[in-house]
Amino acid sequence: MVDMDADWPLPRPINFFKESRRPADSPTPDADSIASTFSSLAAPVVAEAVRRARELSTNCDAEGFHQLRVAFRKLRALYWAYSPYLGEEATAHATEEFKRLAAVAGGTRDWDIAGDLLKAAQASRASMGILVAAAKEKRAQAVAHSQTMIKCDDVESFLNDVLLRAQMQLESSCNDLPIRDFAEDRVRRAERALKKRSRYASRNETAHEEDLHDVRKAGKKLRYLLEFFQPVIKGGHDRTIKELTSVQNKLGLFNDIAASETLIRSASFDDVPPEVVQESLQWLEKQKCRRMRAAARRVRTIAG
Template sequence: MKADRQNGLPHDGNAQAHFSHYAAPLIDNAVSCVAALQRDHDAEVLHKMRVSLRRLRTLLWAYRPLLDETFDEQQRALFKFFANAAGKTRDWDILIGLLDSTADARDQARDALRAARAETFEASRETIESANVKTALREALKEANRELNTAHERTPLPKFARKRLGAAQKSMEKRMKRAAHAKRSDYASFHEVRKAGKKLRYLTEFFEPMLAKKQLKSIKGLKKLQKRFGELNDVVASEQLLRDHLNVFPDEAASARALDALAKERKRRMRAAAKLL
């Protein structure tokens, strides 16, 4: 019996029985991050929690054919809410990093940017702590396991993994074609490629030992694509964040210079991302 290199899972098991083997470590990591927030103000803690929640959403998408649709939608919406709350501080860190390349903009807004970042971190921490993330995640795992393990049919894990990854690959290909024919100003189509690529990457990490060589080969360039599209998303999100908080600058001229700098960087990153399509 061959075993999963990452989790020690048998390849000839069934998908229903192995859901918790994929989900439990992600939930444990998210819960440990919540606990760490009480003593650590580093946005990296929030980012790690956010990544675990994103992986959980992808796992639920993978198992959607085997789960109740309403339950799946409710849980993925909950995980998205938690992830968004966790990601707001990192958004400020990214904006501050981008403005570091524009000395004039950075110097005039440094204190206000740091204050906004600190305020956002506290708000994120309060939201996460009051939401009782630990209980919500544990209950979601319990309910998913109950539903999966009481199902009458059993689905072979290797077959299930290849089929779901195949569906994600097709979705990725469609979105890439759509983005390739879209106008350069149409960021939404690029954003869809980024999300599809992230889903494909996470599924590959879950199921890699059970995948055919052909499937693995077809996603070889995924990391490069994700990197470029992620960099594009960073600057687009930073532009929006800055527009929503123009008061961090002392005057309109300073905010305009910062927005111009971000716009130029967005166009450069848009061209770089488009080359991969």
């Protein structure tokens, strides 16, 4: 992973992307260029990320961590869309940091999900209570880690700087290029990537976890791009977004269990008997197999 602090010192906030709304008399997106549309799409996502980062110091609500992670994922998708004009190096620098910040924010969310699953297991296995308590402690540690690693001023400074650099690059290379053809091309590429991933995951009767995870990521990218570019691309895409959301929900249920199983396997629980941990893993494995079959069926519909 690139060391952003070493290779790209962060300046003080310049407030270029402060929370704001598009003026009522501003041009509609379909009249804008590739360069001007970038800032209008990025600004609300940046504002959301900064707001959520600010709230972390006083609020450890699960939804806050989740929405912060989503904001960074959306920025990664947006950078992928504009990467032909931003360049490989600039895109890699930004997206690696988006990915790191999303992972830090996601640690708390992951323990929230694992804790909820263990509580469900506890309903039929009273011995699981000690592991539920241990997961709650792990969640508290994840909150402390996130609060230490994600400082609002640093996040705002980084986002202001990296997006201003992107804006300047776009204005110098494609300020007069219309947005529609570009947006439609990037969406088509994301659609082809999702179809390819889905067909690959469906090649065997038994799906693999990694392949389903790749389909989930490709589906998220496409959904985010459709949400970003819907005002400027031809045809209504509400139905496609709705279908993608449904598929994502099904894949998400499977991913939650698979990720929780990995999380518990990799964690150390000093005060939890090994047999209790093993019992939880056996329960999660059964749930995972059931969810995997349901997820694989949805993926086959995409592949077809």
